[in-house]
Amino acid sequence: MRFSANLGFLWTELTLPNAIRAAAAAGFDAVECHWPYDVPADDVAAALRETGLPMLGLNTTRGGPGENGLSALPGRRAEARAAIDQALAYAQATDAAAVHVMAGFAQGDAAHAAFVDALRYACDAAQGRVILIEPLNHYDAPGYFLRTTAQAEAIIAEVGAPNLKLMFDCYHVQLMEGDVTHRLVRLLPLIGHVQVASVPDRGAPDHGELNYPHVWEVLTRLDWDAPVGAEYKPGEDTDATLGWLRGAQAR
C-alpha cells in the first residue's frame, strides 16, 4: 500500500512547502492539498522537486464566505469556470495529477444542469489531467449538492468524459451509504482517487466503525497501487498519529 498525505489536514501548522518536506520525512509516497492558492505555486513545485513527491490533487476554490464550491450554483457559471481555470493553472504549475471540482451548496434540476455544464468545461480544459467529483456527507456539509456515489455515478455517465472520475472518500461513503468495500469493488472503474479517515470522528484510520486493515486488503486484492489519501484531522501532532501508516506500509 502507498499513501498520500492530505496537507489540508496534516501538518497544518507548517507552511505548505514545509508540510511537503514533513510528509516526505514521515515516509508518505505523495501529497495532496485542499486550497493552496495563497502559496506561490513555484514554492510548492520546488518542495515537490526537492522531496521527489508527486502532488496528486487540489480543489477548486470554495468561493465566498459560507460557500463550498461554485460549480453547481445556478447563475454562477463564469465564476465556476474561473475557479476551474485557476485550479488547472495551479495544477499545471505543480504538475498535480487531478483537480477536484467542488459542487457547492445547491439542490434541484438547475444545480444538476450547472454542475454537468461545469464538469464538461473542466474535462475539456484539463489537458490530460483527471477531474474528480466527491460526494460529501450531510453532517459536515449539509446542503452540499453531491451526496452519494450513486448520484456521482449518474453524473459521470451523463458527462461522458473519460477523465471524469470519482473521489471515493471512505469516510464520507461510510457516513452516507455504508457497504464501503462492496462499493469499492463495484465502482472501481470509475474511481480516480481513494481517501481515508476514521468514522465518525475523522481521525487517523486506525479506530472507529471502519476496519481499515480490511480495506487495505480489499484494495490490494483490487490491484489498487495509487497512493491512498490520508485525509484525517490529526489534532496538534501529526507525527504522533502515524502508527497506522507503518502497519499499512508493511503489508
Ligand SMILES: O=C(O)C(=O)[C@@H](O)CO
Ligand atoms: O472534505 C473532503 O473530504 C475533501 O476531500 C475536501 O477536499 C473537500 O471538502
Ligand SMILES: [Mg+2]
Ligand atoms: Mg475527501
